[in-house]
Structure formats: structure tokens, C-alpha cells
Amino acid sequence: MVILIYARSPTDAVWLEGLLAKIPHLKLESHVCSTAESMDACFSSFQPCIVLVDATSNDGESIQIMNKYILLNPKSAFILLMDAENEHLRHEALEMGIVDFLTKETLSHVVLEQTIQEVTERKDQELELLGHYKNLEKLVFERxxxxxxxxxxxxxxxxxxxxxxxxxxxxxxxxxxxxxxFTELGLAQISPQDPIRHFLLRIQQSGQHLTTLLDHILDLAKLESGKVEFNFQPGNLLDVVRAAENGLSSLLCNRDICLDVVPTNISPCLTFDHEKMLQVVINLLGNAIKFAPPGSRVTLFFSEEILPDKGIGVVLNLHDSGPGISEEEADAIFNKFVQGKKNRSRIGGTGLGLAICREIIAAHKGKIWATTHPNGGALFSVWLPRHPIVSSGDNDHPCKQ
Known part of the structure; x- marks a missing residue:
């Protein structure tokens, strides 16, 4: 074990070496330095396990030595030899990183041996812990x-x-x-009784469905790539609901569905993009009409809810009396090309409408979710914040070029 002694007084240096010589079984190798230059030379040649700093002369240089070398040599344990009454030096040395103190008046080879053993064990444990910490830090960084x-x-x-x-x-x-x-041209030129008309109508229906799918794919691709511009303006969600109801009036009539908008004292006046929110409400209301049994009711009502990390907002709720949403499908149906298993066999669709709704609502800093109503049927809820929406900017989008 290599021990470095810093002592300005040659007498003190000889005395400390004499104490170390009385501890033969520790196999100590001691070196003495009396100046900062000699300390530099020693540290450049070897790494001492223990550094004994004699500060009994109280000339200020020992403080400078500790302040410099403790930071540069974290593997060495520094022990301060001081006068018993110098409490100011003790506190100053503790802040620098001294691991132990010895007083000249009570120092013996027995005390020195015990201190060296304790400090060495403590330093080994500290270095082992530091090694574990660095290894953990490395693993965390790699992960x-x-x-x-x-x-x-x-x-x-x-x-x-x-x-x-x-x-x-x-x-x-x-x-x-x-x-x-060409299908429309063919339908216009043949008689209603022509058997080919049936096939042309099937082609037209399938083509319109495919066109809707392509439109949805384009809408979703633009939303996901951050290429859609939003025009956030103050507005009333009731106006959006009425516009959606007018747009779907023929579908409501054909399926004999009654849309029941529940009166409320909650003000649905918020900041949103009218066109995009109309797209959301039309999609949700259209799904509710398709899944509700003919002759039934679809209920739309507003509520207020506080969401964690989002604050207070208005919730647009849409309840139908259809087959409902299973718990395991409640999140999945908002993914691309996913439809509820209960509805896939009898109701057509692109499987993109709800994914588009989710992207639009996310751009509004809102939330959309689906559950099964306690009385049966699906309940879709759209939460929008009360506070004005501040756009984060297209340049922040990961797909934006």
C-alpha cells in the first residue's frame, strides 16, 4: 500500500514515517512531499492509496493542496492531520472531501493503523459503489x-x-x-330494364366505396405527416352538430333513426377548426346511425370533465343502441384498418374514419375514447379543452419535410 505524506516540517515528516514503520504487517510504502511541486511529481509517477496531509502549521498551503488534489485524484483517500482546536479547518476540509481527521496530540501508530484500515475499506466500498453506478449509468445510456x-x-x-x-x-x-x-355514362345510355344495369350499379357502388377509401387514406396520410393546416377559431359545437345532422338527414330518414340532442346548461363554445370538427361529428354520427337498429334513437349530449394534465374541458357524447364496443377493442378501433368484430360482418366501412378522428382531436389537444354504455350500445366521447388552442407548428412534426 502506497502512502504519500505531505508535511512542510521535516521533523513532522520523520515522525509520521516513524509511526508508519511500526505497522509492518500492512506492507506500507511511504513517500514524503513538502511542496506543491513535489506533490505534482509524485502524483505523476504513482497513485497513492492514502494521502496524509499535515495541516498543523496552518499556513494555508495545505488547504490549497487538498483543494487541488482531492478533485484530481478521486481514488486516493485523504486524511488530515490537524490541531484539535481548529474547527474551522475541519469544516472546510469536510466540504473538500477529506475522509478522516487525526489530531497530532493523540496520534499513535495504533490509531494510525486503525484509521488506515477503516479508510481503505471505506474507500474500496466507495469505489465499488462508484463502479456499479457507472456501469448502471452506462447500461441506462445504452438502453x-x-x-x-x-x-x-x-x-x-x-x-x-x-x-x-x-x-x-x-x-x-x-x-x-x-x-x-364510364359507369355513369353506361347507366345513362341503357334502359332501366337492361340486365347489364345491375352489374353497372355494382361497379358504381364498389367504385364509390374505393374512392371513399382513397380519400380517407389521403386524409390520414396528410394528418400523420403534419401537412394539414388547422384554422382554430371560436365557435359553438352545437352549430357543428346541427350541420352534421343536416348532412346526414337522408341517412337518418332511410333508417328511421331519431337524433336526440339533449338540452344542456353547459356552454359548448370552444376554440376549434369548424371544418375538421364537422368531419369528426359526421363520422361518429354516421357510425352511430349505421350501427343503431332501424327505428331507434341516437342520443347526443354534452358534459364537463377534468382530465389529468389537461384541465377542464367539454365532452361531446354520442350514444347509440347498437351492439356496443368490447373492452379489448375500445382502443384498437382507433387504429388504421381496424373495425369492431361485432360489426364487421354486417356493416361496411374503410376502417380509417376513427383513426382520422383521433388525429384531428389530437391536433385540438383533446381526447377521444369509446366505451359500452351501461344501458347497452356504444358511447363515443370527444373531450376538447376550454382554453384556447395554441398550435405547436408544423415544423415540429416528425414526418414534416
Whole structure:
């Protein structure tokens, strides 16, 4: 074990070496320094386990020595030899990182041996703990780097998928418009009794469905890529509901569905994009009409709710008397190309409408979710904040070029 002694007084240095010589079984190797220059030379040549700093002369240089070398040599344990009455020096040395204190009046080789053993064990434990900490820090850093890499990879794949779907949709729209145009031309030129009319109507219906799918793919791709501009303005959600009801009046009439808008004292005046919110309400109301049994009612009502980390907001609730939403599907139905298993067999759809709704509501700093109503049927809820919406800007979007 290498011990470095810093002592300005040659007498004190010889005395300390004499005490160390009385501890033969520890196999100590001591070196003496009396100046800062000699300390530099020693530390550049070897790493001492223990550094004994004699501060009994109280000339201020020992403070400078400790302040410099404790920071530069964290593996060495510094022990301060001082006068018993110098409490100011004790507190100052503690702040610097001294591990133990010895007083010259009570120092013996027995006390010195015990102190060296205790300090060495403590320093070994400290270094072991530091090693574990650095290893843990390294593992955390590597894991975080791996997670960031996975996130970036997934983000790039997500953006590439959106770009691909957008490109494919554009490429398919032109021939699909040609198919629909020629179908309409054929329907206009044949008689209602012509058997070919049935096939043309099927082509027209399928083409319109595919066109709707392409439109939804384009809408979703633009939303996910951050290329959609939102025009947030103060407005009344009731106006949006009435506009959606007018737009779906023929569907309501055909299925004999009554839309019941429950009167409320809650003010639905918020800040939102009127066109985008109309798209959301039309989608939700259209689904409710499709899934509700003919002759039943669809209920729309408002409520207020405080969400954690979001504050107070207004909730637009839409309840139908259809088959409802299973608990395991409540989140999945908002993903792309996902439909509830109960409805897939009898109700058509693109599987993109709710995904589009989720993106629009997210841009409004809101939340959308679905549950099964206690009285049966599905309950869709859209939460929008009371406070004005501040757009984060398109440049923050991960897919924005």
C-alpha cells in the first residue's frame, strides 16, 4: 500500500514515517512531499492509496493542496492531520472531501493503523459503489440510445408508410375516376330494364366505396405527416352538430333513426377548426346511425370533465343502441384498418374514419375514447379543452419535410 505524506516540517515528516514503520504487517510504502511541486511529481509517477496531509502549521498551503488534489485524484483517500482546536479547518476540509481527521496530540501508530484500515475499506466500498453506478449509468445510456434508435426507426417506417399510402392513393384516384365516369355514362345510355344495369350499379357502388377509401387514406396520410393546416377559431359545437345532422338527414330518414340532442346548461363554445370538427361529428354520427337498429334513437349530449394534465374541458357524447364496443377493442378501433368484430360482418366501412378522428382531436389537444354504455350500445366521447388552442407548428412534426 502506497502512502504519500505531505508535511512542510521535516521533523513532522520523520515522525509520521516513524509511526508508519511500526505497522509492518500492512506492507506500507511511504513517500514524503513538502511542496506543491513535489506533490505534482509524485502524483505523476504513482497513485497513492492514502494521502496524509499535515495541516498543523496552518499556513494555508495545505488547504490549497487538498483543494487541488482531492478533485484530481478521486481514488486516493485523504486524511488530515490537524490541531484539535481548529474547527474551522475541519469544516472546510469536510466540504473538500477529506475522509478522516487525526489530531497530532493523540496520534499513535495504533490509531494510525486503525484509521488506515477503516479508510481503505471505506474507500474500496466507495469505489465499488462508484463502479456499479457507472456501469448502471452506462447500461441506462445504452438502453436509452437503443430506445431512441428504435423510436427513430419506427418513426421513419411510419412516415414511409404514410408517404407510400399517399402516393398510391394519388395514383389510384385517376383510373378510379375514369371507371366511375364510364359507369355513369353506361347507366345513362341503357334502359332501366337492361340486365347489364345491375352489374353497372355494382361497379358504381364498389367504385364509390374505393374512392371513399382513397380519400380517407389521403386524409390520414396528410394528418400523420403534419401537412394539414388547422384554422382554430371560436365557435359553438352545437352549430357543428346541427350541420352534421343536416348532412346526414337522408341517412337518418332511410333508417328511421331519431337524433336526440339533449338540452344542456353547459356552454359548448370552444376554440376549434369548424371544418375538421364537422368531419369528426359526421363520422361518429354516421357510425352511430349505421350501427343503431332501424327505428331507434341516437342520443347526443354534452358534459364537463377534468382530465389529468389537461384541465377542464367539454365532452361531446354520442350514444347509440347498437351492439356496443368490447373492452379489448375500445382502443384498437382507433387504429388504421381496424373495425369492431361485432360489426364487421354486417356493416361496411374503410376502417380509417376513427383513426382520422383521433388525429384531428389530437391536433385540438383533446381526447377521444369509446366505451359500452351501461344501458347497452356504444358511447363515443370527444373531450376538447376550454382554453384556447395554441398550435405547436408544423415544423415540429416528425414526418414534416
Amino acid at each position: 436509452m440510445a437503443a430506445l431512441w434508435a428504435e423510436k427513430e426507426l419506427a418513426q421513419n417506417a411510419h412516415c414511409a408508410t404514410s408517404a407510400f399510402l399517399s402516393e398510391i392513393s394519388h395514383e389510384l384516384r385517376t383510373p378510379m375516376h375514369a371507371v366511375l365516369s
